[in-house]
Amino acid sequence: MSDVYFIKSDNGGMAGGASALKRLLGEVEPFSGYGRGEFVPVKLTIGDAPCVYQVNPALVKIVVSSIKKAGARPFLFDTSVIYKGGRQNAVDHLNLAQAKGFGQKETGAPFIIADGLLGQDGKEFTLGAKNINKIKVPSFIGMLDSLVVLSHATGHILSRYAGAIKNVAMGMSCRPTKQVQHSSLKPSVAAQKCTACGCCIVVCPVNAVSYVSRKAYIDQKICIGCGECICACKFDAIHINWSEDPHVFCRRMVEVADFILSKFKNKFFINFALDVTKECDCISTKDEPMAAEDLGILASGDPVSLDKATMDLIGRHKRGDYFSNKTDIYEKMFEYAAKEGLGSAEYNLIEV
Numbered sequence: 217m218s219d220v221y222f223i224k225s226d227n228g229g230m231a232g233g234a235s236a237l238k239r240l241l242g243e244v245e246p247f248s249g250y251g252r253g254e255f256v257p258v259k260l261t262i263g264d265a266p267c268v269y270q271v272n273p274a275l276v277k278i279v280v281s282s283i284k285k286a287g288a289r290p291f292l293f294d295t296s297v298i299y300k301g302g303r304q305n306a307v308d309h310l311n312l313a314q315a316k317g318f319g320q321k322e323t324g325a326p327f328i329i330a331d332g333l334l335g336q337d338g339k340e341f342t343l344g345a346k347n348i349n350k351i352k353v354p355s356f357i358g359m360l361d362s363l364v365v366l367s368h369a370t371g372h373i374l375s376r377y378a379g380a381i382k383n384v385a386m387g388m389s390c391r392p393t394k395q396v397q398h399s400s401l402k403p404s405v406a407a408q409k410c411t412a413c414g415c416c417i418v419v420c421p422v423n424a425v426s427y428v429s430r431k432a433y434i435d436q437k438i439c440i441g442c443g444e445c446i447c448a449c450k451f452d453a454i455h456i457n458w459s460e461d462p463h464v465f466c467r468r469m470v471e472v473a474d475f476i477l478s479k480f481k482n483k484f485f486i487n488f489a490l491d492v493t494k495e496c497d498c499i500s501t502k503d504e505p506m507a508a509e510d511l512g513i514l515a516s517g518d519p520v521s522l523d524k525a526t527m528d529l530i531g532r533h534k535r536g537d538y539f540s541n542k543t544d545i546y547e548k549m550f551e552y553a554a555k556e557g558l559g560s561a562e563y564n565l566i567e568v
């Protein structure tokens with residue numbers, strides 16, 4: 217059983233969480249053991265362009281200041297996403313970060329895109345796990361001791377819940393590994409968009425792509441679903457199949473998160489159960505319905521206890537019926553995560 221700290225905040229969504237966050241960090245002092253001068257990566261998502269409910273830059277600044285106070289050197293990071301939008305490559309992603317107020321002036325730390333210009337730069341590891349074999353992750357993973365993960369608790373199109381586990385598994389892996397977690401089915405080419413530039417043919421590691429009638433064509437029998445061609449196509453001509461079994465999707469995320477987190481000695485996770493939208497920050501818009509009341513901020517060194525406590529709280533304060541249906545998807549994910557050793561599905565809630 218792990219400790220999960222909780223502080224209430226009902227001051228008006230994400231924007232009103234500053235005093236609660238300061239008090240939480242002041243009481244818990246999670247960064248006091250961090251090494252002087254060490255780099256501390258802080259994982260966050262800025263949300264896609266239409267999203268306005270992501271973790272507020274002012275809250276990020278409070279975390280950054282607290283890490284600096286311990287004498288360490290924090291930096292913010294995210295990785296490129298696999299779908300169309302403002303975060304498909306490092307240039308657009310960084311421009312969007314500036315536009316949404318995640319500049320160094322506002323947050324107190326530089327923001328980097330950790331998997332390079334097109335989401336392909338990283339190190340490969342063989343996991344040999346039950347649901348996923350190989351992964352590619354940003355190259356600093358394995359080189360640094362400490363990690364801080366800031367997550368906005370929301371619903372999610374596949375897992376029904378997005379929190380710390382998903383933020384690590386998806387957000388700390390390169391684009392091909394995101395594709396493999398999302399879908400075991402193979403991508404396909406929308407012929408009308410294909411300009412026959414040939415980039416997908418060049419990158420495919422198993423020669424599954426060829427020209428048919430002057431358009432790229434993916435041989436589904438040869439394709440291994442690595443996702444490299446999706447990164448390579450600049451014309452949005454290669455599409456992802458999203459029809460994945462959500463339980464398999466969740467188990468893959470657990471296996472990837474487990475591997476990534478095993479590479480860090482000091483870990484601290486903060487979930488913001490504020491502006492709890494039905495869709496995650498990749499999809500939500502300013503008109504997004506709220507699926508729960510504003511609750512507050514939860515934090516722990518254990519991502520499974522933290523996500524379980526967050527969802528238990530959200531479940532007791534839900535709005536509408538979004539968190540009444542298909543709750544077995546994330547509950548089974550927590551069970552699997554505990555079984556695999558990622559953390560504990562039981563927790564001791566400490567109200568600050």
Ligand code: SF4
Pocket residue numbers: 402403419420421422423424425434438439440441442443444445446
């Ligand atoms: S997903 Fe990978 S294996 Fe399949 S066609 Fe694209 S690059 Fe080739």
Ligand code: SF4
Pocket residue numbers: 405409410411412413414415416417431432448449450451452453454
């Ligand atoms: S990279 Fe895209 S546009 Fe270029 S050949 Fe492949 S599918 Fe067509």
